[in-house]
Amino acid sequence: MTNVDTQVKPHTRDNLVSSGEFCLTAKDFAEIAAVMHREAGIALPENKVNLVYSRLAKRLRLLGLNNFHEYCNVIRDHSSPPGRNERDAMIAALTTNVTKFFREPHHFEHLKLHILPKLIHQAKLGQPIRIWSSACSSGQEPYSIGLTILSLLPEAANYNIKILASDIDPNMIALGEAGNYDKSALNAVPPTMVQRWFSPVASGSGEMRANAELRTLVRFRKLNLMGNWPMRGLFHAIFCRNVVIYFDNETQSRVWSRMVPLLAPEAALYIGHSERISGPAEALLRSDGVTIYRHAHGTRVAP
Numbered sequence: 001m002t003n004v005d006t007q008v009k010p011h012t013r014d015n016l017v018s019s020g021e022f023c024l025t026a027k028d029f030a031e032i033a034a035v036m037h038r039e040a041g042i043a044l045p046e047n048k049v050n051l052v053y054s055r056l057a058k059r060l061r062l063l064g065l066n067n068f069h070e071y072c073n074v075i076r077d078h079s080s081p082p083g084r085n086e087r088d089a090m091i092a093a094l095t096t097n098v099t100k101f102f103r104e105p106h107h108f109e110h111l112k113l114h115i116l117p118k119l120i121h122q123a124k125l126g127q128p129i130r131i132w133s134s135a136c137s138s139g140q141e142p143y144s145i146g147l148t149i150l151s152l153l154p155e156a157a158n159y160n161i162k163i164l165a166s167d168i169d170p171n172m173i174a175l176g177e178a179g180n181y182d183k184s185a186l187n188a189v190p191p192t193m194v195q196r197w198f199s200p201v202a203s204g205s206g207e208m209r210a211n212a213e214l215r216t217l218v219r220f221r222k223l224n225l226m227g228n229w230p231m232r233g234l235f236h237a238i239f240c241r242n243v244v245i246y247f248d249n250e251t252q253s254r255v256w257s258r259m260v261p262l263l264a265p266e267a268a269l270y271i272g273h274s275e276r277i278s279g280p281a282e283a284l285l286r287s288d289g290v291t292i293y294r295h296a297h298g299t300r301v302a303p
Ligand SMILES: C[S@@+](CC[C@H](N)C(=O)[O-])C[C@H]1O[C@@H](n2cnc3c(N)ncnc32)[C@H](O)[C@@H]1O
Pocket: 039, 040, 041, 042, 095, 096, 097, 098, 099, 100, 103, 134, 135, 136, 137, 138, 141, 166, 167, 168, 169, 172, 223, 224, 225, 226, 240, 241, 242, 243, 272
């Protein structure tokens, strides 16, 4: 339960923050923002009112509701499946999933030149390689990591190499698992890689599917960065890009403090172009390029 007083008349015009088809009051907005912050870490300042209205109006239409007060009544009851499911749908509707193959290409260059050569040498001796794409959206980021590995080790599928690809949004996880992409989405992928590691889905569909050798490197899982992280073991690289930008400062620091202990010695942490490391984790990392970090002393930090 939130601490919002549900007895207050919901859509009086004096506290209306957005009208049109559905009334959205300041109180409704505050309740939605509180749930998003608590459940997904996402900060929704007041200037996001129009975004909340436009992204959730579809949900209200679908549920046959008259206003946002009724919508808040649905998401408030999260003990029952309709409320729980609608909260998930709300989180999916209010998160931004923009991504692309080889976004911020210098990260993949760094991975290829400075991280993978030693790891591949170790993989050939039987050691595992573990990489985490922690807000993977529809899969372009983890598949770009996979393609970078395949560019150095075409038979990577035969080794103990795994990329964990996780996201809060199950719809994104399903898209990543399917591995189907419009040809236009593959424009950022070198043509030789497309030819080798993707195949047309069906003639005329305009879609290409990641081949089994690429898909097998990536394991997709639903994971909320605000919740439990059930993974065991350390990662040789973590991609946490273009997600903490949606969190407030305190939540960002908490994410970094939880993530750094999961880095193996010499491991790299890649963050988004407009993000920065903050809080206690900052002292444990050294910069190794633009938005690239390594352990400050090459040693593991106690969790
Ligand atoms: C803008 S996309 C970034 C995708 C990719 N990392 C990139 O840089 O291209 C942000 C992703 O973060 C996910 N996300 C938002 N809040 C999250 C949370 N609390 N836990 C896990 N994923 C979250 C969203 O579902 C979305 O897919």
